[in-house]
Amino acid sequence: MTLKDKTTVTFYNGLTTIGGPMIEVAYAKSHVLFDLGEVYRPELSLPDESYKTLIKYELIGDVPNFYDPLITGEAIDHDRWEHAAAYMSHLHLDHSKAMNLLAPEIPLYAGPLTAKLLPVLNENGDFLLPAAGKAKNYTRPIIAAEYKKPIQVGDLQIEVWPSDHDAYGATGLVVKTPDKTIAFTGDIRLHGYHPDWVEAYLDRVKGCDLFIIEGTGVSWPEEKQAKAESSEEFTGPKSEVDLTAQIVALQKENPKRQLTFNTYPTNVERLLEIIKQSPRKVVLNAGRAHLLKAALGKDLPYYYLPDEAAKPDLDPSLAVDYQSLLADDHQYLWEVNNNFDQLLPGGLYIHSNAEPLGDFDPAYRPFIEAVEARRIEVKLLRCSGHADEADLAKIIARVQPAILCPVHTLHPELETNPYGERILPKRGQTITLS
Numbered sequence: 001m002t003l004k005d006k007t008t009v010t011f012y013n014g015l016t017t018i019g020g021p022m023i024e025v026a027y028a029k030s031h032v033l034f035d036l037g038e039v040y041r042p043e044l045s046l047p048d049e050s051y052k053t054l055i056k057y058e059l060i061g062d063v064p065n066f067y068d069p070l071i072t073g074e075a076i077d078h079d080r081w082e083h084a085a086a087y088m089s090h091l092h093l094d095h096s097k098a099m100n101l102l103a104p105e106i107p108l109y110a111g112p113l114t115a116k117l118l119p120v121l122n123e124n125g126d127f128l129l130p131a132a133g134k135a136k137n138y139t140r141p142i143i144a145a146e147y148k149k150p151i152q153v154g155d156l157q158i159e160v161w162p163s164d165h166d167a168y169g170a171t172g173l174v175v176k177t178p179d180k181t182i183a184f185t186g187d188i189r190l191h192g193y194h195p196d197w198v199e200a201y202l203d204r205v206k207g208c209d210l211f212i213i214e215g216t217g218v219s220w221p222e223e224k225q226a227k228a229e230s231s232e233e234f235t236g237p238k239s240e241v242d243l244t245a246q247i248v249a250l251q252k253e254n255p256k257r258q259l260t261f262n263t264y265p266t267n268v269e270r271l272l273e274i275i276k277q278s279p280r281k282v283v284l285n286a287g288r289a290h291l292l293k294a295a296l297g298k299d300l301p302y303y304y305l306p307d308e309a310a311k312p313d314l315d316p317s318l319a320v321d322y323q324s325l326l327a328d329d330h331q332y333l334w335e336v337n338n339n340f341d342q343l344l345p346g347g348l349y350i351h352s353n354a355e356p357l358g359d360f361d362p363a364y365r366p367f368i369e370a371v372e373a374r375r376i377e378v379k380l381l382r383c384s385g386h387a388d389e390a391d392l393a394k395i396i397a398r399v400q401p402a403i404l405c406p407v408h409t410l411h412p413e414l415e416t417n418p419y420g421e422r423i424l425p426k427r428g429q430t431i432t433l434s
Contacts, residue, residue, distance in 0.1 A: 005027055005028040005155075005178070006027075006179070006432050006433065006434060007025065007026070007027050007177040007178075007179055007180040007182070007209075007432070007433040008025070008026045008027070008430050008431065008432050008433070009023065009024065009025050009026075009182065009210060009430070009431050009433065010023065010024040010026070010428070010429070010430040010431075011023055011405075011407070011425040011426075011427065011428070011429055011430075011431075012024065012061025012062065012063045012427065012428060013039070013058065013060060013061035013427060014035075014037075014039065014061075014094075014407050014408055015407050015412065015424075015425060015426070015427055016409070016410060016411075016412060017039045017408070017410070018039075018040070018094070018216055018219060018408060018409070018410065019037060019038075019039050019040055019092070019094025019095070019408060020035075020037050020038060020039035020040075020059065020060070020061075020094050020095075020408075021034070021035055021037070021095070021184075021212075021214070021407045021408050022034075022035060022036070022037075022060065022061035022063055023035075023184065023212060023407070024063065024066075025156065025175045025177065025182050027154075027155045027156055027177040027178060027179075028154070028155050029080065029081055029082040029083060029154060029155070030081070030082070030083040030084070030153055030154030030155040030156045031065075031081055031083075031084055031153075031156070032084070032085045032086065032087060032153055032156055032158060032175060033063060033066050033084075033085075033086045033087070034086065034087040034088070034089065034173055034184055035087070035088050035089055035095040035096070035186070036086060036088055036095070036096060036097075036098045036099040036101070036102060036108075037060075037088075037092070037093060037094040037095035037096055037097050037098060038054060038059050038060055038093060038094060038097040038098050038129070039058070039059045039060075039094060040093065040094050041057070041059060042360075042361050042362060042363075043360075043362060044057060049129060051067075051071045051072065051101065054098070054129075058427065060098050060101070061427075061428075062428065064077075065077055065080070065081055065084070066084070066086065066102060066103060066106060067101050067102065067103060068101060068102065068103045068104065068131070068132050069103065070132035070133060071101055071132045076103055082154060083153050083154025083155070083156070084106045084107075084153070085106065085107050085108070085109060085151070085153040085156075085158065086099075086102055086106055086107070086108045086109070087108070087109045087110065087145075087158060087160070087173055088108065088109075088110040088114060088142075089110075089163075089170060089171055089172065089173065089184070089185075089186025089187065090110075090111070090114055090165055090167040090169060090170035090171065090186055090187060091110075091114045091117055091118050091121065091167050091168075091169070091266050092165075092167045092187070092266060093127070095186070095187070096114075096118060096128065097127075097128055097129055098128075098129055099118075099128060099129075099139075099140060099142075100128050100129050100130060100131035100134075100138065100139065100140050101129060101131075102140065104131075104140065107143055108140065108141065108142050108143060109142070109143045109145045109151060109158070109160060110142050110143070110144070110145065110160070110171070111144070111145060111147070111160055111162065111169045111170070111171040112144040112145070112146075112147075112169065113168050113169025114142070114167075114169045114170075114171070115142040115143070115144035116144070116169075116295045116296065117168065117169065117266070117268070117291070117295045117296075118139055118142060119139040119142075120290075120291050120294045120295045121265065121266070121291065122137060122139045123137055123294075124137060125137035125138075145160035145171075146160075147160060147161060147162050147171075148160075148161055148204075150176075155177060155178055156175060156176065156177055157175070157176040158173060158174065158175050158176075159173070159174040159176075159204075160172075160173060161173070161174065161197075161200070161201040161204060162194070162197045162201070163185070163186060163188055163194075163197055163198055163201055164188065164189055164190075164192035164193065164194040164195065164197055164198050165186065165187040165188060165189060165192065165385045165386075166189075166192070166240075166264070166267050166270065166353065166383065166384070166385030167187070167266045167267065167385065168266060168267070168268035168269045170186055170187060170188075171186060172184065172185050172186050172188065172198075172201045172205075173186065174204060174205055174208075179433075180209040180210065180433045181205065181208045181209050181210075182208065182209065182210045182211075182212065182433075183205035183208045183210070183211050183212065183399070183401075184212040185201075185211075185212065185213045185214055185395075186214065187214050187216070187385055187386060187408070188213070188214060188386070188387055188395065189384065189385060189386055189387045189391065190387055190391045190394065190395070191238065191239040191240065191383070191384075191387075191391070192239070192240050192385075193240050193241070193269055193273070198395075199398070202395060202398040202399050203398070205399055205401075206398065206399050206400060207399070207400055207401070207402070208399065208401050208402070209401070209402050209403060209433055210401065210402070210403045210405060210433060211396070211399050211401030211403070211404050211405065212405045212407055213392070213395065213396065213404065213405070213406055213407070213415070214386065214406075214407060214408035214409065215392060215406035215407065215408060215409030215411075215412055215414070215415045216384075216386035216387075216408055216409055217384075217386050217387050217388040217389050217391070217392050217409075218389050218392065218406075218409055218411055218414040218415055219409045219410035219411055220410070221411060221414065236380075236381070236382060236383075237381060237382070237383045239383065240269075240270060240273070240383050242383075243270070243352070243381055243382075243383040244270070244273045244274060244277055245277075246381055247261070247274055247277075247278070247333075247350060247352075247381065248277050248278065248279060250348065250350065250379065251278065251279045251280050251333060252279060254348055255330060256329055256330055257329055257330075257346065257347060257348055258328060258329045258343060258344040258346070258347030258348070259280065259332070259333045259334075259347065259348050259350070260333070260334055260335070260336040260343060260347065260348075260349045260350070261274070261333060261334075261335060261336070261349065261350035261351075261352060262335055262336060262337050262349075262350070262351060262352065262354035263335075263352045263353060263354050264353050264354055264355065264357075265288065265291070267352075267353060268291075268292065268296075270352070270353075270383075271284075271288070271292075272292075272298075274333075275300065278333050280330075280331060280332055280333040281301060281331060281332050281333070282300075282301065282332075282333050282334070282335075283301045283302060283303055283320045283325060283332050283333075283334040283335065284300055284301065284302045284303075284334075284335045285302065285303060285305075285335050285336075285337065286302045286303065286304050286305075286308060286311055286314060288302075288335060289301075289302035289311075289314055289318075290302075290311045290313060290314060293313050293314060294313060299314075299315050299318060300318065301318045301319075301320055302314060302318060302319060302320065303319065303320045303321070303322045303325055303334070304319065304322060305322060305338075305339070306322065320332070320334075326342055326343070326344070327344075329344065329347075336349070337354070337355075340370065340371050340374065340376070341370075341374060343374060343376055344376075345374055345375040345376065346375055346376070347376045347377070348376070348377045348379060349371055349376050349377065349378050349379065350379045350381055351368075351378055351379070351380050351381070352380075352381045352382065352383075353382050353383070353385075389414075392415065396415075396416075396417060396418075396419070397418075397419075400419040400420075401417065401419060401420060402419075402420040402421065403417070403420055403421045403422070403423055403433075404416075404417035404419075404420065404421070404422045404423070405422070405423050405424075405425065406422075406424070412424050
């Protein structure tokens with residue numbers, strides 16, 4: 001380190017897309033990279049998910065000196081970079097899927113829940129991109145960071161803070177260099193289960209030199225205009241607490257009806273709240289029950305599909321017969337993600353941010369229509385993992401950063417910073433904080 005050294009920030013990906021941010025903070029011979037995801041673009045119909053294909057379609061960043069040379073064919077310049085680390089804010093694929101591309105010698109940090117869940121999610125080798133020279137289901141080591149405790153990376157210091165998103169264990173990041181403080185929100189909201197965690201993180205980074213904020217909530221201005229012109233009142237869940245309450249209410253309103261549901265696999269906290277508050281007995285598919293058992297040590301009721309192999313870690317006494325679930329109309333609220341054609345006509349299915357995720361996915365509309373064709377009512381109960389426009393303004397106001405940088409949004413130009421500068425970097429651009 002010398003007096004002429006300056007903090008630089010390079011923006012490799014995820015600037016005008018929903019997801020996929022890859023950003024590097026560097027000072028002298030030290031640098032850190034965050035996150036390690038892949039942009040979700042199902043409409044592209046990729047020929048493969050090779051490194052070259054992902055770079056070509058800009059689904060990951062063209063990041064030097066971090067990826068495994070066995071994948072890129074390019075050596076890492078360890079003379080230039082004596083200290084390196086990487087960080088993942090949470091386990092959603094647009095922030096984690098490319099983690100196995102990271103060079104093995106570079107330490108990878110994440111929150112403790114992310115570190116526990118990701119290896120289990122990738123047990124079948126279908127969650128993460130494969131690592132070079134390893135089995136398909138290999139998951140590279142993740143260091144479980146202790147919340148709020150500084151981690152030294154040469155001249156840099158990083159802190160991992162608990163936050164709130166619809167991925168269990170989501171975190172925010174603080175990066176301190178000798179002359180600047182940079183904050184990266186990861187994905188963030190104020191309407192989840194832990195707004196107090198978010199507020200504590202925001203207070204920690206108040207007045208930071210650079211505030212990198214995810215701006216998903218300003219991505220669809222046309223929807224905002226349509227809502228403003230509509231007289232219809234929004235009746236969907238306004239928060240995670242409200243969503244759980246609506247699922248409980250649906251059970252009370254339908255005492256004699258088959259009730260099924262599905263959620264996104266990584267939305268563990270929502271699932272646990274549904275189980276905790278449900279009037280009916282909640283039964284999970286064996287795969288989801290295994291995830292919660294292997295990662296979190298929780299034993300929960302589950303079922304096997306016909307001919308599905310038994311999972312040794314699951315308690316046999318908690319198994320529920322699949323045929324009993326198919327015939328049930330009063331006792332169970334059970335998770336379903338296939339064989340919808342076997343459900344009872346007249347039932348109610350709750351699709352709660354499950355896959356297919358929405359109209360942007362070509363599979364979504366045919367899926368909904370096929371379920372409804374069975375005379376099954378589909379109830380869409382969604383609660384966003386992202387702050388809306390008003391809450392984004394509150395978040396910015398609480399931090400009052402010198403420089404604001406919106407990422408992870410289709411329209412970063414719609415975010416403003418009344419308290420200082422705003423930058424809208426291009427892909428691959430490096431800025432110097434002076």
